[in-house]
Amino acid sequence: MGWTLFILLVVLTVVHGNPTMTVRTGSGPTVGFDQHPNSVPLGEDIQTTTEVVEEVMTTGVLNPSHYPARRAATVVQHYLNTRYGSPYRWIFFSTVHSGSSEVGVEVEDQHTLGSVSGQCSAELFFPEGEGQSAPQVQASCEGLHQSNTTAQEEAFYQQHRASNNLVSGNNIPDSYGHVEPSMKPFWQLGGVASSFIMLRESNESTLYNMAQVANFTQLETEKDQLRFNYHVLLHEMISQEIIHWKLLVTWSPEQGVQVLQTELQPKCHHCEAPPNTTN
Amino acid sequence: MCVSMYSAVWSREETTERNYYTRYHNMSEITAWMEQMKRENPDVVSSMVYGQTYERRNITLLKIGLSSTGRKKAIWMDCGIHAREWIAPAFCQYFVREILRTYKTDTKVNEMMKNLDFYITPVLNVDGYIYSWHNESTRLWRKSRSPGTGGCTCYGTDLNRNFYANWGMVGVSTDCCFETYCGTKALSESEAWAVTDMLGKMREDILAFLTIHSYGQLILVPYGHPNISAPNYDELMEVGLGAAKAIKAVHGMDYTVGTSPDVLYANSGSSRDFARLIGIPLSFTFELRDKGEHGFELPEDQIQPTCEEAYAGAQHIITYTHDKAFYSYAATVRATLSTIICLYKKVK
Numbered sequence: 101m102g103w104t105l106f107i108l109l110v111v112l113t114v115v116h117g118n119p120t121m122t123v124r125t126g127s128g129p130t131v132g133f134d135q136h137p138n139s140v141p142l143g144e145d146i147q148t149t150t151e152v153v154e155e156v157m158t159t160g161v162l163n164p165s166h167y168p169a170r171r172a173a174t175v176v177q178h179y180l181n182t183r184y185g186s187p188y189r190w191i192f193f194s195t196v197h198s199g200s201s202e203v204g205v206e207v208e209d210q211h212t213l214g215s216v217s218g219q220c221s222a223e224l225f226f227p228e229g230e231g232q233s234a235p236q237v238q239a240s241c242e243g244l245h246q247s248n249t250t251a252q253e254e255a256f257y258q259q260h261r262a263s264n265n266l267v268s269g270n271n272i273p274d275s276y277g278h279v280e281p282s283m284k285p286f287w288q289l290g291g292v293a294s295s296f297i298m299l300r301e302s303n304e305s306t307l308y309n310m311a312q313v314a315n316f317t318q319l320e321t322e323k324d325q326l327r328f329n330y331h332v333l334l335h336e337m338i339s340q341e342i343i344h345w346k347l348l349v350t351w352s353p354e355q356g357v358q359v360l361q362t363e364l365q366p367k368c369h370h371c372e373a374p375p376n377t378t379n
Numbered sequence: 380m381c382v383s384m385y386s387a388v389w390s391r392e393e394t395t396e397r398n399y400y401t402r403y404h405n406m407s408e409i410t411a412w413m414e415q416m417k418r419e420n421p422d423v424v425s426s427m428v429y430g431q432t433y434e435r436r437n438i439t440l441l442k443i444g445l446s447s448t449g450r451k452k453a454i455w456m457d458c459g460i461h462a463r464e465w466i467a468p469a470f471c472q473y474f475v476r477e478i479l480r481t482y483k484t485d486t487k488v489n490e491m492m493k494n495l496d497f498y499i500t501p502v503l504n505v506d507g508y509i510y511s512w513h514n515e516s517t518r519l520w521r522k523s524r525s526p527g528t529g530g531c532t533c534y535g536t537d538l539n540r541n542f543y544a545n546w547g548m549v550g551v552s553t554d555c556c557f558e559t560y561c562g563t564k565a566l567s568e569s570e571a572w573a574v575t576d577m578l579g580k581m582r583e584d585i586l587a588f589l590t591i592h593s594y595g596q597l598i599l600v601p602y603g604h605p606n607i608s609a610p611n612y613d614e615l616m617e618v619g620l621g622a623a624k625a626i627k628a629v630h631g632m633d634y635t636v637g638t639s640p641d642v643l644y645a646n647s648g649s650s651r652d653f654a655r656l657i658g659i660p661l662s663f664t665f666e667l668r669d670k671g672e673h674g675f676e677l678p679e680d681q682i683q684p685t686c687e688e689a690y691a692g693a694q695h696i697i698t699y700t701h702d703k704a705f706y707s708y709a710a711t712v713r714a715t716l717s718t719i720i721c722l723y724k725k726v727k
Contacts, residue, residue, distance in 0.1 A: 165635045167642055174671070192672055195633065271515045276403055277678035309671030311519060333519065335674055337595070338644045340537075340558035342519050369556060372534040374434075374524065375513050 164196040171307050172196075176222045178299040178308070179237040185292030185357055187256055187285035188249040218243030226304050234300040253353045256285055263320045270315035286316055286328075289357065293349040294332045296359040307337035314344070325350035325358075331365070400473050401683050403465050405512045409501050412472060413441055420479055422446065423492065430573020432506045433525040438573050441475060444496035445482075445489075452704055453584045454697055455659075457500040457574065458591040460538050460650065462507030462520045463675045466667050466685055467591040471501040473686035474693065491701050495586070498577075504538055504570055519675060523568050527555035536562040539590075540646065541571040542653040545604050550639075550646030561648050574650055578657060587661040587700040588654035589693060594674050595643065595666035598622055598636045598692065601655035603647050605640035609655055612638075618699050619663060622692035629688040632668065639664070661700050665689060 162169050173193040180191045222239035260267065272287045273279045279287050290313040298308035311333040319327040330347040344365035350358045404412065417424045423443055430438040444451060458471035475497075482492045502508050506524035510517050522535025533556035540551045546565035547553075554560060566572045578585065600615040602608070609615055619636040626634050635642050639649075643666075654662040668677055668685045677685065 165637060165642055167640075167644065170635075170642070192670070194670075273673055273676040273678065275512075275515060275518045275676065277673050277676040277681070279678075309674050311674050312676060335519075335671075339552075340521060342558075367556065369533050371516065374510075374534075375517075 167307075168304070169196045171302075171304065172224050174307055174309075175224055175235050175299065175302045176220065176237055176239055178295040178302065179222075180220065180239060180241070181292045181295035182299055182357070185288075185295060186249060186253055186353075187289040187292075187351065188252045190288040190291050226302075235302055237299075250353070257326065257351075257353050260318065260326055261321050261324070266318040266320075268315065268317040269313070272313040272316075287313055289328070289349065289351060290316060290330050290332055292357045293330055293347050293359050294334060294345070296357075297332075297345055297347070297362055298334060305338055309335050309337070311335040311342060322350075325352050325355060400469070400476060400686070402679055403469060403682070404472070406502060406505060406509045409468060409472065410439075413439060413501065416441060416475060416479065423479070423482070427498075429577050431569055432504075433523055433569055434506045436505045436509075438500065438503060438505060438570060440498050440500040440577075442496055442498055443475065443478060443492070445492045447493070450584065451496045452494065452586050453496045453498055453581055454587050454589070454700065455498050455578070455581075455585050455654070456589045456591065456693070457503045457650070459500075459502040459508050460504050460570075460590060461592060462504050462511040462522070463518065464591075464593040464667075465511070465675070466593045466677045466682065468502045468508070469682050470591055470665075470667065470686050470689050471499055473682075474690060475499055475501070477690055487698065491697065494705055495697075495701060498581075498585075500574075503574065506570075507535070507538075521558050522560065523570055525568060528563055531555035536560050536568050538568055538571050539592075539650060540648040541566060541568045542575065542648045542650050544649060544652035544656050545602070545607070545647040548647040549604055550644055551648065559646070565648065571650070575653065578654060578659070582657050582659065585654075585659045586704055587663075587696055588651065588659045589663055589665060589696065590650050590654075591665045591667065591689070593667040593677065594669055594671070596632060596634045596668060596670055597642055597664075597666040598634050599639045599643065599651065599664035599666065600637065601662055602652050603639040603645055603649050604652075605638075605645050611660055615661065615663070618661060618696055621699070622663075622695040625695040626688040626692040629691050630684050632688055634692065661696060663696060665692065 162172075173196045177191055177193045185191060218241050220239050220241035222237060225236040227233050227236070267286065269280075269283050269286055272283050272290070291310045294310040298310070302308060314331040314333055316328050316330045319329060321327060328347075328349045328351075330349055332345050332347065334343045334345060335341075336343060344367075346361075346363040346365060347359050348361040350360060399412075413426055417426055420443075423445055425442050426439055427442055428437045428439050432438060440457075456471060456474065458467040459465075461467075478488055478492065478497065482488045504523060507520055507522060510524055511520045512518075520535070522537050524534055525536055527533045531554065536555070537551070537559045540546075540559055540561035543565040547561050550559065551561035552559045562568055566575060578588075598619045600609065600612065600619055616636060623634040623636050626632060639646055649664070651662050651664045667689055668681060673681075
């Protein structure tokens with residue numbers, strides 16, 4: 101009971117090390133598209149009659165510039181971060197493509213300092229009904245593993261696993277969008293950890309991004325896992341709300357990122373009153 | 380000694396100028412900057428206070444254009460209707476600097492300054508903007524700063540849901556604690572009223588309305604309500620797509636074009652919708668960089684490239700608007716517009 105979106109191709113940018121926006125130039129070889137169905141199997145008892153559902157039903161194609169494609173691509177992005185993300189690998193989608201099996205798809209194959217492009221094809225299912233549950237995603241990707249972050253991750257892990265110098269930070273990025281280079285891996289780790297919540301909370305009517313790491317504190321290493329308390333601010337685009345979550349996060353190169361506990365923080369209404377100064 | 384001191388001061392000013400447009404500025408700085416623009420360009424820049432915020436601050440625009448004896452057509456641009464979207468006021472400042480820097484030497488800009496007046500509001504939501512600068516915990520404020528009513532103790536109304544354009548119908552909250560709270564009634568907010576009042580007085584003359592936001596990399600056309608289409612939707616889309624193409628040519632960034640319900644979400648009470656409803660034919664919302672990596676907290680080193688590409692997009696729309704009004708070009712000539720601009724440059 102739900103409706104399924106097929107994202108036939110999502111081009112993703114892996115950002116690691118020093119994330120910079122890179123200009124994509126040119127395109128790689130055309131890749132034939134295989135094995136992905138382009139029709140949408142919808143149950144007879146369709147709950148929604150949105151234009152998108154009708155559009156997909158009649159054409160079998162998701163319009164890549166319409167909102168469902170962007171929302172779905174963002175969910176796939178969150179999913180991929182839960183699977184592959186690390187302090188040195190934070191994945192963002194850059195372009196959504198959709199097509200049918202008869203159409204070849206252009207591939208971006210640019211590798212510049214700091215980012216790698218990959219391509220993924222994904223299937224996404226938003227369950228409907230009471231008892232909201234997380235969307236289900238299946239994705240396969242090429243090119244994501246081109247970037248070898250092992251050395252950086254290992255160095256970072258070794259640097260921080262001894263508990264005699266626990267790290268903490270706050271307001272990342274700051275108000276000016278600045279991230280201290282030493283804080284970047286913690287920012288990215290926060291983004292990846294947030295992806296677990298953002299994935300879980302996503303539905304057809306949401307679009308989540310992490311707005312900021314309000315603060316993080318490293319805890320004692322346990323069972324060879326680096327451990328952190330994070331307070332993150334998520335931005336939900338459709339409601340425009342800023343949602344506060346506290347997370348208990350662990351990471352190691354072998355185990356990857358895990359989120360052990362999550363706690364929604366209530367909005368602070370009394371915090372909104374005017375400050376005493378007027379300028 | 381004196382010579383070296385002088386040159387040290389001179390280079391600091393030059394550096395300051397060069398770096399000024401690559402940094403975010405608080406409201407005092409922007410106010411001082413507006414005065415500086417008037418002082419340095421008295422023939423073409425004047426200012427106008429056209430309303431008051433809830434906290435009784437002036438809402439000020441810069442009117443920029445070569446003076447003429449008759450009534451002139453106008454382009455409207457406003458930035459910072461949502462406080463946390465800091466890149467928007469930065470763009471308004473950049474836009475003003477750019478047209479002032481080029482109007483004497485660029486034939487097309489000069490012609491547009493002769494035929495049009497640009498009405499540019501660098502910060503519309505002054506109270507909200509100042510609040511977002513207060514400390515790190517207020518940085519992500521969006522709304523106005525009017526207090527809630529009727530027992531609701533939170534602050535602020537979403538100014539971009541408060542206009543008299545299908546007010547309260549879709550994409551709003553009726554709870555004053557939420558970010559898309561549309562207010563107790565349309566135009567409950569003095570900031571929205573100020574814009575409405577100005578647009579109403581000038582409606583015969585305004586050819587294009589641009590309202591600048593972040594983030595998302597989108598160009599949105601009216602209307603926000605999914606069941607209502609603008610009569611010139613095809614034209615809006617074509618011009619919008621042309622703007623997106625101009626943007627992409629600068630730094631390769633993709634901006635998606637469409638109605639809000641198509642590409643983002645349904646909403647009502649927006650300034651863009653109000654502008655289109657009172658007859659301004661070309662009405663667009665720009666959502667600038669990025670797509671979520673930094674979101675509202677766009678790094679300062681992206682201010683310049685963002686402004687460069689947005690300027691190209693805005694100029695595409697303004698050029699189309701200008702040429703349509705002053706050369707009576709039909710829709711079919713759009714494809715050759717760039718050729719015509721080149722010809723006029725050569726004729727100069």
